[in-house]
Amino acid sequence: xxxxxxxxxxxxxxxxxxxxxxxxxxxxxxxxxxxxxxxxxxxxxxxxxxxxxxxxxxxxxxxxxxxxxxxxxxxxxxxxxxxxxxxxxxxxxxxxxxxxxxxxxxxxxxxxxxxxxxxxxxxxxxxxxxxxxxxxxxxxxxxxxxxxxxxxxxxxxxxxxxxxxxxxxxxxxxxxxxxxxxxxxxxxxxxxxxxxxxxxxxxxxxxxxxxxxxxxxxxxxxxxxxxxxxxxxxxxxxxxxxxxxxxxxxxxxxxxxxxxxxxxxxxxxxxxxxxxxxxxxxxxxxxxxxxxxxxxxxxxxxxxxxxxxxxxxxxxxxxxxxxxxxxxxxxxxxxxxxxxxxxxxxxxxxxxxxxxxxxxxxxxxxxxxxxxxxxxxxxxxxxxxx
Amino acid sequence: xxxxxxxxxxxxxxxxxxxxxxxxxxxxxxxxxxxxxxxxxxxxxxxxxxxxxxxxxxxxxxxxxxxxxxxxxxxxxxxxxxxxxxxxxxxxxxxxxxxxxxxxxxxxxxxxxxxxxxxxxxxxxxxxxxxxxxxxxxxxxxxxxxxxxxxxxxxxxxxxxxxxxxxxxxxxxxxxxxxxxxxxxxxxxxxxxxxxxxxxxxxxxxxxxxxxxxxxxxxxxxxxxxxxxxxxxxxxxxxxxxxxxxxxxxxxxxxxxxxxxxxxxxxxxxxxxxxxxxxxxxxxxxxxxxxxxxxxxxxxxxxxxxxxxxxxxxxxxxxxxxxxxxxxxxxxxxxxxxxxxxxxxxxxxxxxxxxxxxxxxxxxxxxxxxxxxxxxxxxxxxxxxxxxxxxxx
Numbered sequence: 001x002x003x004x005x006x007x008x009x010x011x012x013x014x015x016x017x018x019x020x021x022x023x024x025x026x027x028x029x030x031x032x033x034x035x036x037x038x039x040x041x042x043x044x045x046x047x048x049x050x051x052x053x054x055x056x057x058x059x060x061x062x063x064x065x066x067x068x069x070x071x072x073x074x075x076x077x078x079x080x081x082x083x084x085x086x087x088x089x090x091x092x093x094x095x096x097x098x099x100x101x102x103x104x105x106x107x108x109x110x111x112x113x114x115x116x117x118x119x120x121x122x123x124x125x126x127x128x129x130x131x132x133x134x135x136x137x138x139x140x141x142x143x144x145x146x147x148x149x150x151x152x153x154x155x156x157x158x159x160x161x162x163x164x165x166x167x168x169x170x171x172x173x174x175x176x177x178x179x180x181x182x183x184x185x186x187x188x189x190x191x192x193x194x195x196x197x198x199x200x201x202x203x204x205x206x207x208x209x210x211x212x213x214x215x216x217x218x219x220x221x222x223x224x225x226x227x228x229x230x231x232x233x234x235x236x237x238x239x240x241x242x243x244x245x246x247x248x249x250x251x252x253x254x255x256x257x258x259x260x261x262x263x264x265x266x267x268x269x270x271x272x273x274x275x276x277x278x279x280x281x282x283x284x285x286x287x288x289x290x291x292x293x294x295x296x297x298x299x300x301x302x303x304x305x306x307x308x309x310x311x312x313x314x315x316x317x318x319x320x321x322x323x324x325x326x327x328x329x330x331x332x333x334x335x336x337x338x339x340x341x342x343x344x345x346x347x348x349x350x351x352x353x354x355x356x357x358x359x360x361x362x363x364x365x366x367x368x369x370x371x372x373x374x375x376x377x378x379x380x381x382x383x384x385x386x
Numbered sequence: 387x388x389x390x391x392x393x394x395x396x397x398x399x400x401x402x403x404x405x406x407x408x409x410x411x412x413x414x415x416x417x418x419x420x421x422x423x424x425x426x427x428x429x430x431x432x433x434x435x436x437x438x439x440x441x442x443x444x445x446x447x448x449x450x451x452x453x454x455x456x457x458x459x460x461x462x463x464x465x466x467x468x469x470x471x472x473x474x475x476x477x478x479x480x481x482x483x484x485x486x487x488x489x490x491x492x493x494x495x496x497x498x499x500x501x502x503x504x505x506x507x508x509x510x511x512x513x514x515x516x517x518x519x520x521x522x523x524x525x526x527x528x529x530x531x532x533x534x535x536x537x538x539x540x541x542x543x544x545x546x547x548x549x550x551x552x553x554x555x556x557x558x559x560x561x562x563x564x565x566x567x568x569x570x571x572x573x574x575x576x577x578x579x580x581x582x583x584x585x586x587x588x589x590x591x592x593x594x595x596x597x598x599x600x601x602x603x604x605x606x607x608x609x610x611x612x613x614x615x616x617x618x619x620x621x622x623x624x625x626x627x628x629x630x631x632x633x634x635x636x637x638x639x640x641x642x643x644x645x646x647x648x649x650x651x652x653x654x655x656x657x658x659x660x661x662x663x664x665x666x667x668x669x670x671x672x673x674x675x676x677x678x679x680x681x682x683x684x685x686x687x688x689x690x691x692x693x694x695x696x697x698x699x700x701x702x703x704x705x706x707x708x709x710x711x712x713x714x715x716x717x718x719x720x721x722x723x724x725x726x727x728x729x730x731x732x733x734x735x736x737x738x739x740x741x742x743x744x745x746x747x748x749x750x751x752x753x754x755x756x757x758x759x760x761x762x763x764x765x766x767x768x769x770x771x772x773x774x775x776x777x778x779x
Contacts, residue, residue, distance in 0.1 A: 004564075005563060008567055030560055048608075049592075050591060050608075053596065060595075062588055062591035062592055063587070066588060067587065131707065133735075133738070134710065134711055136706055137707040140687045141691070141692040143610065143628035143630070143692050145607070145613055145614075145628055145694075146692050148626075149615070149694045150694040150702075152697050152698055152699045154696045155622075155696045156543075156699055157543030157544070164621065168614070168616075168624050169624060170532065170533070170604065171615075172545075173531045174527075174585075174588055176527075176585060179585040180549060183553050187412075188733075190555075190559035190560050190563065191391040191416055193563050194566075195741075197566055199393075203737045205736060206734065206735040207735075208733065212734075214702060214713075214733070215732075217543065217699065218404070218408070218437050219440075219544070220698075221730070222436045222437050222438070223436050224703075225727045225728060229699070229700055232622065253537075253538055255519070257519070257520055316514045320515070321515040321516065322515075322520065323514075324524065325528055326523070327593075328526060328589055328593035328600075329597075331590070332593075335509070335510050336506075336509045336510060336512070336579075337580070337583075339509035339510055351595070354595065355590065356587060357580075357583050357587055358584070360580030360581035361506075361576050361577070361580075362506065362508060363573065363574060364572060364575075365570075
């Protein structure tokens with residue numbers, strides 16, 4: 001059986017890029033009927049890589065394919081009168097609209113929440129934008145980097161830096177700031193659904209990607225709330241809170257965290273009880289953290305002669321927290337991911353058959369998420385536009 | 387509108403450490419009655435840390451000894467009038483306590499139970515000891531964060547725990563929706579490693595398409611150029627700039643007063659700017675260094691250039707924009723009625739309003755009387771006896 005928690009729902013996805021489409025995908029994957037409405041030129045994410053063999057093709061963008069699974073696709077120019085009419089009709093028979101226009105654009109087209117919900121009072125419209133629907137910056141533009149900066153994430157999750165002026169604060173890699181916006185938009189929409197079932201009304205959901213990411217640095221937020229704001233960016237080893245390190249191996253890197261005393265003692269044993277480990281300085285966790293730069297080099301003298309998988313397996317065999325720094329290739333080979341059938345093969349006429357990330361759960365009912373490829377541009381226009 | 391989205395939803399919360407409490411914090415803020423079951427025998431080490439002020443907000447706390455059958459019975463009594471169970475013990479623990487999904491389903495057929503663990507609750511490696519930051523390694527997420535020319539390090543802090551916590555709020559709401567439509571509950575076994583990897587389709591598909599292994603890009607982007615954080619006046623002050631097209635490129639040059647850059651043939655297409663990014667960064671930095679970061683953001687945004695300076699949490703609360711949106715909400719801590727604290731509660735609004743409530747983290751066992759007497763109907767003397775017997779403990 002396929003997971004069909006949302007099988008009663010119809011969703012119109014007007015959004016483009018990553019956050020909005022990922023939000024709508026989460027509904028599509030769990031059983032909702034999702035109709036992706038693209039302008040004639042297509043969702044702009046169709047122009048974003050990666051592409052097979054690095055050849056741009058609007059039907060083979062890795063980002064587009066990844067965040068638009070299980071949707072039907074129609075092309076509609078909602079700037080024309082006929083386009084507006086068709087969209088209104090689609091929305092009238094729908095539960096949810098997801099959109100990511102600059103705030104105000106849909107209102108100007110006569111397709112804002114107020115208009116659309118007149119005919120359909122149960123409608124939930126989820127608007128995803130960088131700065132939110134209101135406020136002096138609402139029409140400002142952003143990117144994954146700008147979201148990372150303005151949310152506080154770049155500064156509040158500081159990495160180890162040797163030189164403040166040479167190493168600027170960092171954005172979240174792999175567009176994670178935008179993916180988080182998608183998760184939060186879907187969460188908000190699912191809350192609005194349950195709000196509707198209790199209180200009987202639809203609503204306009206306003207999700208700012210910056211606000212979403214600003215809730216992730218939880219320790220700095222808590223510290224701020226109680227009047228003890230955290231330290232500024234600095235060399236991380238000076239302020240290391242617990243022993244946690246990524247160390248080089250023969251074939252990559254391994255993360256280890258023997259933070260408790262018993263874990264450290266077992267760590268010393270699996271390293272073959274080297275002489276340096278008898279140093280008084282390393283007898284307590286505080287001592288180990290205080291002299292981290294020296295300790296790191298000593299640990300590396302052991303890990304660098306090992307394969308990352310071997311360090312990881314040796315550590316876990318004695319319950320020392322450790323994981324290798326895996327590549328995508330490693331993940332495809334992971335016995336754990338294979339056993340849980342995490343990756344799902346999805347066929348596509350242009351991009352070919354590729355492994356996609358699946359869903360992070362197993363259910364007692366045994367239902368699984370079925371994964372069907374993203375739509376070609378306008379592929380289902382005939383089915384939904386009469 | 388009066389009332390909250392999750393009014394009437396009761397949650398039995400065994401969660402501890404970070405991810406689970408993050409999830410139930412949001413459920414509580416959205417109106418669910420979250421009853422956190424704590425243990426004097428196995429205290430949650432994170433309750434003593436600063437983060438607890440955030441992740442344990444908006445919930446109630448009771449204390450129960452789960453190695454005593456009477457404690458287990460009280461949990462079942464509570465579950466029989468609840469809608470959701472959340473737990474993130476190591477795999478196998480909740481079953482050993484006699485509190486598996488089967489047990490809960492017997493007393494409450496439509497209950498939704500979510501269990502999360504580093505690698506999930508099946509598979510050959512499910513028992514591996516996993517901290518969120520190490521799960522970030524396992525999934526390859528850590529390899530994508532950082533400076534391109536440096537060794538990988540755990541540079542981007544804690545990601546998996548809070549992210550998974552929010553994803554769990556979605557899963558629980560989806561399952562509640564289904565339970566309301568069909569009358570059927572569900573057990574959701576969540577793998578934090580898989581949840582983290584789910585957000586990396588770009589990287590996974592790139593490997594499938596091109597057998598390419600992605601590394602960190604620093605502040606750059608494959609699709610836009612230039613993109614980066616550039617120095618401004620003051621220590622550790624930076625302006626982030628993203629140029630998505632030639633129009634924005636022209637506007638950037640105008641605002642910075644570098645018309646010579648706009649004419650420079652090394653930079654006149656996005657491909658060339660990508661190719662000559664290092665040279666361009668040096669030239670741009672010379673100009674941005676003359677600017678105050680906030681002023682430059684305003685000047686650039688007014689010309690349609692995506693930009694934003696790096697901010698700290700306290701700067702967020704001083705910004706006009708977030709103040710206009712009432713993003714930070716005031717609340718009180720349990721033991722201090724005189725000091726107002728301020729934090730963002732939820733990142734979403736319904737019809738323009740933050741429909742959420744926030745209370746400070748509860749003291750351990752603070753709601754024992756309210757739950758055992760008022761909700762479960764035990765008498766005062768029964769509760770006293772259970773305290774004496776160290777069942778309520």
